Amino acid sequence: MNTFSFTPIGIIHTPYPQKFGIARQSGLVPAATGVIELDSSFSANAIRGLDGFDYLWVQFVFHQTINEGFSELVRPPRLGGKIKQGVLATRSPHRPNAIGLSLVKIEKIECHSNIKIHVSGVDFLDGTPVLDIKPYLPHIESKPDAKAGFTENRRDVLKVVFRQPEKLDGTLKTLIEQTIAQDPRPAHQHHLDKEFVFDIAEHTVRFVCDNHTASIISVTTKTATNTA
Numbered sequence: 001m002n003t004f005s006f007t008p009i010g011i012i013h014t015p016y017p018q019k020f021g022i023a024r025q026s027g028l029v030p031a032a033t034g035v036i037e038l039d040s041s042f043s044a045n046a047i048r049g050l051d052g053f054d055y056l057w058v059q060f061v062f063h064q065t066i067n068e069g070f071s072e073l074v075r076p077p078r079l080g081g082k083i084k085q086g087v088l089a090t091r092s093p094h095r096p097n098a099i100g101l102s103l104v105k106i107e108k109i110e111c112h113s114n115i116k117i118h119v120s121g122v123d124f125l126d127g128t129p130v131l132d133i134k135p136y137l138p139h140i141e142s143k144p145d146a147k148a149g150f151t152e153n154r155r156d157v158l159k160v161v162f163r164q165p166e167k168l169d170g171t172l173k174t175l176i177e178q179t180i181a182q183d184p185r186p187a188h189q190h191h192l193d194k195e196f197v198f199d200i201a202e203h204t205v206r207f208v209c210d211n212h213t214a215s216i217i218s219v220t221t222k223t224a225t226n227t228a
Helices: 170-181
Strands: 010-013 033-038 055-061 099-111 115-120 128-135 159-162 196-200 203-210 213-221
Touching: 033 128, 055 115, 159 170, 170 196, 170 203, 170 213
Parallel strands: 159 213
Antiparallel strands: 010 033, 010 128, 033 115, 055 099, 055 128, 099 115, 196 203, 203 213
16 A cells, blocks of 8 residues: 655644643634644745635644554543444544544634634644645535434533632633533543643643532643732
């Protein structure tokens, strides 16, 4: 079988510096914004007409899992991590080819020294290599009546409570709230009475869960000791 090699067309900057905490799917956290920065070899001609679309498909590389291999059977979080499904029937980042596909909303396009496409609803690790982008065509690609397999039972979101919400910037508060509401905990740790810690948007967040409620213990900047 033939092999192929690809060169990224750019990278995407996001508020997620680590895998824990990243939205499980694009669009689940609208407050999660990012910037697709194209390589300097591209001119504005490469994106001519893109400003006429609202959404964008992004093909990217799971660059932090590419050397971890894959298994034909995986345990999707949607099924509580207890039931195995075929890897090609899931959106696991551990794939035969470590390529992902996400749909994001176009917020703004800048054409200066480097083309920058501002997007929202991201589910990428900061620094993710981008292989390609394509406009979303709702009249062709939208299939609202399509079956969704084992994902049809919608997961409950967590209720998020901030112990000192008045000390947080509104934009940051919304990002943290939407991110934790999707329950970033590994399925096998849902029963554990423990404190979870993750970094987001240059802040460190600590939270605990009790049934369907997540309580934010602290939000600390990465460059200061002030805690909210």
